[in-house]
Amino acid sequence: MTGAPVHDGEQVRPMGATAPRVPLLAMKQITKRFNAVEALVGVDFEVYAHEVVALVGDNGAGKSTLAQIVSGVLTPDSGIIELAGEPATIPNPSAAHAAGIATVFQDLALCDNLDVTANLFLGREATAGGSFLRDGEMEQTTKRILRDLNSPIPSVKTQLHALSGGQRQSVAIARTLIGNPRIVVLDEPTAALSVAQTAEVLTLIERLRELGLGVILISHNMVDVRAVSDRIEVLRHGRNNGSFDATTASYESILAAITGATSYIKGDRAY
Amino acid sequence: MTAVAGLKEIFTRNLRTSGIYIAFVAIIGLFTILTDGMLLSPGNLTNIVLQYSYILILAIGMVIVIIAGHIDLSVGSVVALTGAVSAVVVIKNGAPWWLGVLVALAVGLAVGAWQGFWVAYVGIPAFIVTLAGMLLFRGMTLQVLENISLSPFPGEYQKIAGGFLNGILGGNGFDVFTLVIFALALVGYGVSQFRSRQARIKYQQTVEAFPLFVLKLVLISAVVMAFGYQLSRSRGLPIVLIILGVLIMAYTIVTTKTVFGRHVYAIGGNLHAAQLSGVKVRKINFWIFVNMGFLAAVAGVVYSSRSNGAQPGAGNMFELDAIAACFIGGASTTGGVGRVTGAMVGGLIMGVMSNGMQLMGIDQSVQQMVKGLVLLLAVAFDIYNKRRAGAAR
Numbered sequence: 038m039t040g041a042p043v044h045d046g047e048q049v050r051p052m053g054a055t056a057p058r059v060p061l062l063a064m065k066q067i068t069k070r071f072n073a074v075e076a077l078v079g080v081d082f083e084v085y086a087h088e089v090v091a092l093v094g095d096n097g098a099g100k101s102t103l104a105q106i107v108s109g110v111l112t113p114d115s116g117i118i119e120l121a122g123e124p125a126t127i128p129n130p131s132a133a134h135a136a137g138i139a140t141v142f143q144d145l146a147l148c149d150n151l152d153v154t155a156n157l158f159l160g161r162e163a164t165a166g167g168s169f170l171r172d173g174e175m176e177q178t179t180k181r182i183l184r185d186l187n188s189p190i191p192s193v194k195t196q197l198h199a200l201s202g203g204q205r206q207s208v209a210i211a212r213t214l215i216g217n218p219r220i221v222v223l224d225e226p227t228a229a230l231s232v233a234q235t236a237e238v239l240t241l242i243e244r245l246r247e248l249g250l251g252v253i254l255i256s257h258n259m260v261d262v263r264a265v266s267d268r269i270e271v272l273r274h275g276r277n278n279g280s281f282d283a284t285t286a287s288y289e290s291i292l293a294a295i296t297g298a299t300s301y302i303k304g305d306r307a308y
Numbered sequence: 309m310t311a312v313a314g315l316k317e318i319f320t321r322n323l324r325t326s327g328i329y330i331a332f333v334a335i336i337g338l339f340t341i342l343t344d345g346m347l348l349s350p351g352n353l354t355n356i357v358l359q360y361s362y363i364l365i366l367a368i369g370m371v372i373v374i375i376a377g378h379i380d381l382s383v384g385s386v387v388a389l390t391g392a393v394s395a396v397v398v399i400k401n402g403a404p405w406w407l408g409v410l411v412a413l414a415v416g417l418a419v420g421a422w423q424g425f426w427v428a429y430v431g432i433p434a435f436i437v438t439l440a441g442m443l444l445f446r447g448m449t450l451q452v453l454e455n456i457s458l459s460p461f462p463g464e465y466q467k468i469a470g471g472f473l474n475g476i477l478g479g480n481g482f483d484v485f486t487l488v489i490f491a492l493a494l495v496g497y498g499v500s501q502f503r504s505r506q507a508r509i510k511y512q513q514t515v516e517a518f519p520l521f522v523l524k525l526v527l528i529s530a531v532v533m534a535f536g537y538q539l540s541r542s543r544g545l546p547i548v549l550i551i552l553g554v555l556i557m558a559y560t561i562v563t564t565k566t567v568f569g570r571h572v573y574a575i576g577g578n579l580h581a582a583q584l585s586g587v588k589v590r591k592i593n594f595w596i597f598v599n600m601g602f603l604a605a606v607a608g609v610v611y612s613s614r615s616n617g618a619q620p621g622a623g624n625m626f627e628l629d630a631i632a633a634c635f636i637g638g639a640s641t642t643g644g645v646g647r648v649t650g651a652m653v654g655g656l657i658m659g660v661m662s663n664g665m666q667l668m669g670i671d672q673s674v675q676q677m678v679k680g681l682v683l684l685l686a687v688a689f690d691i692y693n694k695r696r697a698g699a700a701r
Contacts, residue, residue, distance in 0.1 A: 173511030
């Protein structure tokens with residue numbers, strides 16, 4: 038396993054058992070097959086509070102499959118999932134949400150025809166009497182969350198089709214904060230964004246960490262990954278292929294793990 | 309925000325939704341001139357209400373179907389089937405009129421549940437399911453009626469679409485009761501608008517300037533009271549207008565203020581996103597079609613009442629009128645966009661045009677061509693707007 042968490046010295050929110058530090062999410066020996074294709078083979082993965090973990094790897098390495106298992110879109114063929122130390126199953130997206138796992142999918146999963154507030158609360162609207170919307174209340178919450186994130190949205194009444202790519206991404210990230218999640222999964226959040234917009238999104242990710250969340254960041258972009266993450270987990274051909282401290286690991290060593298130039302032996306640090 | 313800037317804001321921001329109202333006013337103006345004011349005469353306005361009420365009722369359900377990204381081609385056949393069932397119950401078996409209505413509504417709900425099941429739980433596109441339904445329910449109508457027309461309905465049943473509430477409070481040359489009902493409706497509307505404005509202020513949401521707000525209310529009140537006055541000078545308040553008014557209010561609330569409505573828009577806007585967000589897509593789709601079946605049954609009752617009987621060919625092409633009303637009223641062909649009030653105005657645009665051209669004695673063939681072109685232009689306008697919005701991003 039990856040051993041002690043790299044990002045020490047920060048206050049952890051109490052999560053049931055206190056010492057030693059319990060990961061928010063621990064996945065052990067996760068295996069997933071699509072017919073004959075082995076998407077994941079015996080993968081271990083952990084996320085702690087106040088931590089951004091980057092999940093990197095080449096195309097087809099299994100990053101998205103792992104993220105989809107975390108967010109309940111896929112279920113693993115075998116392996117153990119623990120949430121805050123307790124064994125758990127995540128059979129569907131709403132179970133993931135109930136467990137405090139929020140996901141920003143690569144296509145953002147936003148409704149262009151709805152405004153910012155409606156998108157934030159989609160599927161979990163604040164209601165009076167079970168079916169009538171409490172629009173004013175939802176708008177206030179939306180404003181508060183966007184303010185917490187220092188998000189660059191002009192108005193919560195704006196329909197999504199009027200927003201830029203970076204603004205849409207920040208809506209998608211703000212969306213995860215509805216209902217106080219503990220873990221946020223971000224799938225390629227900076228793909229297809231301009232430099233300025235990418236910077237905005239990376240700031241948002243740092244804000245999520247400051248808010249005490251565990252963040253799983255899936256990305257192709259090594260620069261972004263090294264800029265915001267605390268720990269970098271490499272997947273290759275559906276297997277763990279290295280775990281790096283983002284502050285000390287060199288670009289070359291990470292790249293070598295991704296491409297398979299160095300192989301990782303369980304129990305060892307690859308660097 | 310000053311009143312003028314506010315007005316300009318409203319027009320430019322929502323050209324797509326306000327454009328339809330401008331077009332409506334223009335068409336009314338045009339046909340008023342062309343028919344020497346006959347269009348707005350008391351008798352003719354009453355006629356328009358009676359003649360197009362069932363299309364408007366269908367359009368309420370249809371716009372919800374269309375917002376969710378579906379289509380329903382079967383409503384014409386469902387109108388025929390529910391009318392036929394009601395006729396068999398009331399005319400053939402001599403049951404009381406209300407039993408006929410209840411059975412017709414039950415049949416409508418069952419039809420909706422049937423189509424909803426195939427669309428939502430089996431996953432067959434609504435186009436196919438309702439195309440099948442169009443044939444299926446037309447065939448069932450023929451079976452139920454044994455290929456012959458049934459008529460006449462008893463007097464109470466005829467009143468649903470042809471009855472009026474008048475004379476209760478007297479009046480000289482006009483019906484006071486009609487005016488009182490219209491005034492009460494407007495006061496209710498004004499109070500609810502004011503309260504929602506206050507609520508928005510409380511939550512620090514943006515509201516239009518107060519003079520503009522008052523101006524809007526006054527304008528709406530003037531138009532509605534003028535309409536009510538004309539009705540009151542003819543035969544009074546049509547019962548079917550009350551049915552229609554209640555349905556419009558109820559469904560405006562359903563589409564704009566409830567979770568169900570929000571989810572309908574979400575499904576039409578981005579189905580995948582709605583699913584991932586935990587919207588119960590199948591359940592919503594199912595109820596959309598149950599609701600459409602219910603409203604088609606209401607329209608079926610109204611239509612059978614108006615035509616005072618059930619014919620095997622009743623309701624033919626109604627689906628197309630209802631669909632056209634939605635698209636003219638600003639609904640998007642790709643789903644996610646549309647309003648109940650828009651669909652109503654769209655339906656009225658069609659109605660006023662047909663009626664005006666009939667008054668002018670224009671040939672049926674030309675009427676069809678004009679209506680076809682208007683539909684085409686309305687959708688072209690929608691697509692043009694979308695392109696412009698896309699380019700502005």
